[in-house]
Amino acid sequence: MILLDGKKTSLEIRQELKEKIKAYMAKGHRAPGLAVILVGDDPASQVYVRNKEKACADVGIVSKSFRLSADISQQELESLIQKLNKESEIDGILLQLPLPKGLDSQRCLELISPDKDVDGFHPQNVGKLMLGLPGFRSCTPAGIMTLLQRYNLDPAGKKAVVIGRSNIVGKPLALLLLQANATVTVCHSRTKDLTKEVLDADFVFAAVGRAKFVKADMVKPGAVIVDVGINRTEQGLVGDCDFEALKEKALAITPVPGGVGPMTIAQLLVNTFGAYKQHLDL
């Protein structure tokens, strides 16, 4: 069994990025800049933001954080985004979700300039992903594709099943897999015979948000299993897949934690560096 080590792979990517950024700065360019907006005091969001800031610092991206009170108005938040859209040293703008009640996150996401939308959430970047045009890709699905590439696991001509149809994982992942020439099935809560679908798959992607949802008897021997779930349970962080039961059966599998999570952050850094290069060329 191959352990798809997202932590190790993301460190490799970060090391590569660090050197590229160093080379740019050695030529006299400014450092890449990422603005991080955190509204309110959701503890999980605070952890995520801190991890992203650390990852930025590590590779040489200057992160500029905006920690705002939960009672900020929609208009104030929008003004901040518009100001950051114009700032020339800011390459990417990250709005940590979810926003506190009363704030319209979709409106805010659409306000972020598409060329600074390093999360890949703006409809224009989502559209470009579907169309196969250059643009920022949503970090989790793009990070997963990179992880598979680094382990030489090519889904071309294979059967891939994505469980979950969210806007940030399931749907964009299905489109990226399709572009990589997989035959793709998307399953969800309304799927009638989930086990039958998953049993058929060479590649299984679980993004359901339910602890140990995918069991050993649902997966065919030799499948590649990517677990996108992070569920907080009494036993600690647990994925959507029953790792212990699946690891003997799978050709390859991601652990939780240390699988998809670190790849998502690495992709954010890659996207920010991409925005930086584009902005330098302007």
Next chain:
Amino acid sequence: MILLDGKKTSLEIRQELKEKIKAYMAKGHRAPGLAVILVGDDPASQVYVRNKEKACADVGIVSKSFRLSADISQQELESLIQKLNKESEIDGILLQLPLPKGLDSQRCLELISPDKDVDGFHPQNVGKLMLGLPGFRSCTPAGIMTLLQRYNLDPAGKKAVVIGRSNIVGKPLALLLLQANATVTVCHSRTKDLTKEVLDADFVFAAVGRAKFVKADMVKPGAVIVDVGINRTEQGLVGDCDFEALKEKALAITPVPGGVGPMTIAQLLVNTFGAYKQHLDL
């Protein structure tokens, strides 16, 4: 066997639209306007454009046609689009594809103002389709969904297989089916066992562009079959499905011609009317 009569259904939709437009105009509003741009003299494109103009006239949409020589420059074409973006009596802009060689169609499509993009090809509208947000839907997939609705054929909880993964049919159709709660598989040229996939489907959508590609032994009895293909053969216009062989087996099937084609045009009119209503509210 239910014949999914796109011609009849599209006439019903056109009749409904005609009355809605009449009611708006009776209140003193201007007529809806559609600009149609045709570059060069591709015979098929000329037929398509003429059909769209006729359909517009029939429901009370004023169509304004721009027939341009194949040697027009990219810049001239872009200037025309920009001019039409600003014209207040133009609600929708349709750029008939394909463009002659040397012209960059993607650049032109992205230049059309998203609020006049009645073909639903702008990345912003494509992204909104994926995200399930309001926006213009690509006409062929949206027309197909309407046809199924009008015949009370609900794909929710059913297994749908889309053959073909184009940007204008396969991928957006898969996303609309997913939104309608189907379990969706997208197959294409790299799919290993196409027959196995299709045999499993309650709903089959063929958009491959190969005459009579889907044969009777590929489809399970009682399936709903939607044929998106239009292939010019010595026997005349033929779909991607072997209609004669399939009609006895299927619960419902679209004919070619008279199935999906007229629904595509009806959806263009619906989209143009939607743009018109939005513009009146501005």
